[in-house]
Structures are given as C-alpha cells and as structure tokens.
Amino acid sequence: MNCPEHSTTLIEKPVLYGYITPEQDTSGYLLGGCVVRQDSPEFGYECPIDKAVFYLKDGKLVKEEAEE
Numbered sequence: 001m002n003c004p005e006h007s008t009t010l011i012e013k014p015v016l017y018g019y020i021t022p023e024q025d026t027s028g029y030l031l032g033g034c035v036v037r038q039d040s041p042e043f044g045y046e047c048p049i050d051k052a053v054f055y056l057k058d059g060k061l062v063k064e065e066a067e068e
C-alpha cells in the first residue's frame with residue numbers, strides 16, 4: 001500500500017476509538033475519535049512523510065478528512 005502523494009509505503013496501524021486518557025500510550029495507533037460507526041475501519045494507513053492518514057474505502061485509499 002503506497003501513499004498516493006509520496007509513493008512511500010504506508011504504515012498500517014490499528015485504530016483506537018473512544019475516550020483516550022492522557023496516560024494512555026497511543027503510539028502505534030491511529031485515533032478514530034469517540035464515536036464508532038458501523039463502517040468505522042479497524043485499520044488505517046499512515047504516511048511516514050507527512051503523517052497523513054488514509055483509510056481503505058471500497059478498495060480505494062481515502063485520505064482522512066479533518067473533522068470539526
């Protein structure tokens with residue numbers, strides 16, 4: 001799986017959902033937010049260059065949209 005923007009190999013990481021306490025070690029995880037939806041992915045892919053996060057959607061890599 002390569003980054004569509006940098007062609008580097010993306011790092012697969014499990015996604016953590018729910019409330020994260022400050023003591024919790026989240027290195028090695030992607031943060032998925034508080035709400036788990038039915039289509040929430042279990043794994044995401046992080047670009048080692050700009051830390052952009054991608055998810056597989058219908059077999060295609062989709063860049064994570066900034067929420068808020």
Ligand SMILES: [Zn+2]
Nearest residue numbers: 003005006047
């Ligand atoms: Zn990239």
